[in-house]
Amino acid sequence: xxxxxxxxxxxxxxxxxxxxxxxxxxxxxxxxxxxxxxxxxxxxxxxxxxxxxxxxxxxxxxxxxxxxxxxxxxxxxxxxxxxxxxxxxxxxxxxxxxxxxxxxxxxxxxxxxxxxxxxxxxxxxxxxxxxxxxxxxxxxxxxxxxxxxxxxxxxxxxxxxxxxxxxxxxxxxxxxxxxxxxxxxxxxxxxxxxxxxxxxxxxxxxxxxxxxxxxxxxxxxxxxxxxxxxxxxxxxxx
Amino acid sequence: xxxxxxxxxxxxxxxxxxxxxxxxxxxxxxxxxxxxxxxxxxxxxxxxxxxxxxxxxxxxxxxxxxxxxxxxxxxxxxxxxxxxxxxxxxxxxxxxxxxxxxxxx
Numbered sequence: 001x002x003x004x005x006x007x008x009x010x011x012x013x014x015x016x017x018x019x020x021x022x023x024x025x026x027x028x029x030x031x032x033x034x035x036x037x038x039x040x041x042x043x044x045x046x047x048x049x050x051x052x053x054x055x056x057x058x059x060x061x062x063x064x065x066x067x068x069x070x071x072x073x074x075x076x077x078x079x080x081x082x083x084x085x086x087x088x089x090x091x092x093x094x095x096x097x098x099x100x101x102x103x104x105x106x107x108x109x110x111x112x113x114x115x116x117x118x119x120x121x122x123x124x125x126x127x128x129x130x131x132x133x134x135x136x137x138x139x140x141x142x143x144x145x146x147x148x149x150x151x152x153x154x155x156x157x158x159x160x161x162x163x164x165x166x167x168x169x170x171x172x173x174x175x176x177x178x179x180x181x182x183x184x185x186x187x188x189x190x191x192x193x194x195x196x197x198x199x200x201x202x203x204x205x206x207x208x209x210x211x212x213x214x215x216x217x218x219x220x221x222x223x224x225x226x227x228x229x230x231x232x233x234x235x236x237x238x
Numbered sequence: 239x240x241x242x243x244x245x246x247x248x249x250x251x252x253x254x255x256x257x258x259x260x261x262x263x264x265x266x267x268x269x270x271x272x273x274x275x276x277x278x279x280x281x282x283x284x285x286x287x288x289x290x291x292x293x294x295x296x297x298x299x300x301x302x303x304x305x306x307x308x309x310x311x312x313x314x315x316x317x318x319x320x321x322x323x324x325x326x327x328x329x330x331x332x333x334x335x336x337x338x339x340x341x342x343x
Binding site: 019043048051056062068072075080098105154163164165171179183208224 | 248252254260262263264265273274275279283284289298299300305309313315319324326328
């Protein structure tokens with residue numbers, strides 16, 4: 001299990017990340033200049049979390065507390081992955097290396113690391129995260145630059161790419177799992193209420209997302225507990 | 239947004255994300271065994287993504303009609319088993335086509 005084994009494993013992830021983060025760059029270019037959008041990707045390496053963060057930044061009523069709570073709930077699943085990954089790593093994968101490489105814990109990198117037969121060492125994990133990191137950062141860079149130079153009609157069209165990807169992530173499990181379908185339906189119903197019911201429309205975007213997601217997930221966790229061994233390994237792009 | 243606000247937001251966002259990953263990774267505790275909380279975390283990505291997409295996609299373009307159409311074509315393409323990039327491309331093409339059609343009309 002070497003560095004180059006890791007790099008090979010990370011190649012398909014990196015290519016996929018480039019496409020998703022290109023869309024993030026386009027979306028971000030409406031609010032921020034391309035260096036600032038790119039810097040978000042370089043420091044976060046998370047798709048849903050970054051996008052929610054962008055929406056909170058764009059919202060005049062957004063606050064830092066809201067940013068912290070939204071980021072916490074959206075990215076909480078990484079803690080779960082980090083816990084299970086911590087029992088999969090080799091003994092010499094020490095605390096200092098873990099602090100350095102913790103950023104690499106994303107849905108896809110985690111899934112590939114957990115799929116290995118042997119224990120995961122630090123060099124392999126570093127190799128595994130190199131191309132996804134480069135793909136994620138450079139995709140955002142390209143998207144951010146394109147968002148600034150392309151005509152509005154084209155960026156408008158490209159602006160829905162990220163939503164299209166979200167749809168592609170959410171719809172297939174809805175088709176196969178009734179509980180997921182119900183969870184998504186509840187989240188969407190609540191989200192529509194926050195937009196269109198006058199008494200609720202004062203709630204800021206970030207809090208609305210938190211409340212919709214947490215409520216819908218709590219209800220479905222209560223009604224339909226999942227019995228999978230590893231949970232939340234593959235949804236989402238990053 | 240000024241640069242100072244941007245960096246404060248960025249610090250909160252990346253700080254929380256990093257700590258969520260790093261703290262459990264170095265603490266080496268046992269796996270979460272509660273089916274309830276495991277399920278809660280399994281549903282979170284889907285509920286978050288759907289709450290972020292609807293109704294925001296309706297207002298992502300200049301015209302609510304092209305936004306609605308993009309959602310419809312994206313859902314149909316995913317139901318037909320198309321992957322991430324293809325579904326995204328179909329949503330983009332829908333908006334481009336709808337906006338061009340409205341320019342002509």
